[in-house]
Amino acid sequence: MEILAKRFLRHVGQTSPAPMGITVERAEDIYLYTPDGRRYIDLISGVSVSNVGHSNKAVTEAVKRQADSYMHLMVYGEMIQSPQVDFATAILRHTPEAIDCLYFVNSGSEAIEGALKLAKRYTGRTELISFRNAYHGSTHGALSMMGSEYYKSAFRPLLPDVRQITFDDIASLDAVTERTAAVLIEPVQGEGGYFASSPEFLSALRNRCDRTGAMLIFDEIQSGFGRTGNIFAWECYGIAPDIICMAKAMGGGMPLGGFAASYEVMKTLTFDPVLGHITTFGGHPVCCAAGLAALKYIEDNALVDAVPDKERLFRFLLSGLPHLKEIRSVGLMIALDFGDELLREKVTSECVSRGLVTESFLFCPTAMRIAPPLTITESQIREVCAIIVEAVEKVLKNG
Numbered sequence: 001m002e003i004l005a006k007r008f009l010r011h012v013g014q015t016s017p018a019p020m021g022i023t024v025e026r027a028e029d030i031y032l033y034t035p036d037g038r039r040y041i042d043l044i045s046g047v048s049v050s051n052v053g054h055s056n057k058a059v060t061e062a063v064k065r066q067a068d069s070y071m072h073l074m075v076y077g078e079m080i081q082s083p084q085v086d087f088a089t090a091i092l093r094h095t096p097e098a099i100d101c102l103y104f105v106n107s108g109s110e111a112i113e114g115a116l117k118l119a120k121r122y123t124g125r126t127e128l129i130s131f132r133n134a135y136h137g138s139t140h141g142a143l144s145m146m147g148s149e150y151y152k153s154a155f156r157p158l159l160p161d162v163r164q165i166t167f168d169d170i171a172s173l174d175a176v177t178e179r180t181a182a183v184l185i186e187p188v189q190g191e192g193g194y195f196a197s198s199p200e201f202l203s204a205l206r207n208r209c210d211r212t213g214a215m216l217i218f219d220e221i222q223s224g225f226g227r228t229g230n231i232f233a234w235e236c237y238g239i240a241p242d243i244i245c246m247a248k249a250m251g252g253g254m255p256l257g258g259f260a261a262s263y264e265v266m267k268t269l270t271f272d273p274v275l276g277h278i279t280t281f282g283g284h285p286v287c288c289a290a291g292l293a294a295l296k297y298i299e300d301n302a303l304v305d306a307v308p309d310k311e312r313l314f315r316f317l318l319s320g321l322p323h324l325k326e327i328r329s330v331g332l333m334i335a336l337d338f339g340d341e342l343l344r345e346k347v348t349s350e351c352v353s354r355g356l357v358t359e360s361f362l363f364c365p366t367a368m369r370i371a372p373p374l375t376i377t378e379s380q381i382r383e384v385c386a387i388i389v390e391a392v393e394k395v396l397k398n399g
């Protein structure tokens with residue numbers, strides 16, 4: 001095992017200066033198992049991916065069935081592949097009425113890239129606006145939209161004509177003008193530390209985009225597929241964007257992403273130039289079969305309906321934690337904010353040593369992330385919260 005860990009650090013490209021380094025042999029539902037028999041609870045769903053639990057049988061069976069039929073056939077968009085068609089149709093039942101066309105890609109970053117290109121192409125404009133503390137991915141275009149100079153400056157020059165404004169601040173919307181191609185927003189900021197837009201702000205943003213002709217893009221890559229108590233977060237607000245980006249939980253544990261818009265808007269990528277966006281593997285049939293099985297599992301087991309009760313139970317069991325500054329939550333996106341980076345760091349490492357995998361947020365190091373698989377049960381929530389309470393008590397006792 002030690003040798004495997006050494007080879008992991010030496011031969012598998014690393015950008016984290018301190019990877020968790022847990023060796024996993026098997027994963028099931030909310031649990032990860034190590035070769036020496038330790039069991040960890042995954043409290044963050046592999047960062048908002050495993051919404052239906054790890055190695056969900058409905059998903060693994062669909063993967064096997066599809067792999068036995070066919071895998072890659074041809075670059076994206078040429079052959080008719082029923083897993084793509086069926087999954088697109090199933091997803092578009094949960095998008096605003098006007099959004100009826102989905103372009104499949106491989107990841108969240110790629111979904112953002114496609115959506116930005118689509119907005120530029122449709123509006124004929126170049127300016128792109130996003131928000132401070134926003135995270136949209138790590139490729140050049142997505143990175144340009146990130147709301148943190150720390151992570152961007154070493155990689156400049158990035159996309160031109162991009163600006164960041166203040167999240168949830170109606171006054172900052174004056175920056176959106178007739179020059180703006182698109183405003184890109186996470187309705188609930190993920191890496192910012194689970195801050196939700198207020199309904200007033202999103203409504204003002206929608207109005208401003210309507211008045212100026214800018215397209216409104218929702219990044220639902222972290223909030224999608226049930227996490228907020230709706231399949232997509234736009235439904236929490238009843239505010240329809242022009243484009244929705246999705247990925248992470250979309251593939252039920254397999255790599256998959258997509259950006260969805262109206263057929264009329266999407267069509268602009270087909271002409272002048274033709275092939276306005278190209279992907280080899282986007283919408284891989286095995287990933288689409290997995291994603292469809294995962295979405296069906298969420299629907300058949302009413303996982304979304306159970307989210308509010310689970311959120312309430314977490315809040316009830318954790319709100320009395322000593323030294324807790326705030327609990328923020330939208331469904332099973334829950335941030336325990338201690339207002340103190342060192343304290344949060346000690347609590348998360350105590351949790352990990354007690355078999356509970358959690359972490360912080362890229363732009364909010366004072367808060368701990370709780371985003372378990374949506375399959376988590378009431379008794380598992382009680383077990384998890386007891387571990388967190390014990391971890392906080394031990395850290396406070398030891399100083």
Ligand SMILES: Cc1ncc(COP(=O)(O)O)c(C=O)c1O
Nearest residue numbers: 107108109135136137190221222
């Ligand atoms: C809100 C949001 N958008 C985009 C991305 C990028 O997705 P990916 O890592 O699949 O490229 C992430 C990843 O964490 C994300 O949280």
